[in-house]
Amino acid sequence: MRLRRSIDGELGPPRTGSWVPVIPPRWRLPALVVTVVVCTAIFVTALVLGLHRT
Helix, strand or coil, X not given: CCCCCCCCCCCXXXXXXXXXXXXXXXXXXXXXXXXXXXXXXXXXXXXXHHHHCC
């Protein structure tokens, strides 16, 4: 049984347009801070609820 196979072909040219929204540079740091705070709050809430239910 072969574990490796050869890959033929190319990926093609890069796309020029994209539908993925981009955060403007001015809002990147605030968006990162908000994301970290929300994730930390969810983690702490889950931790506290998990410890109190035991």
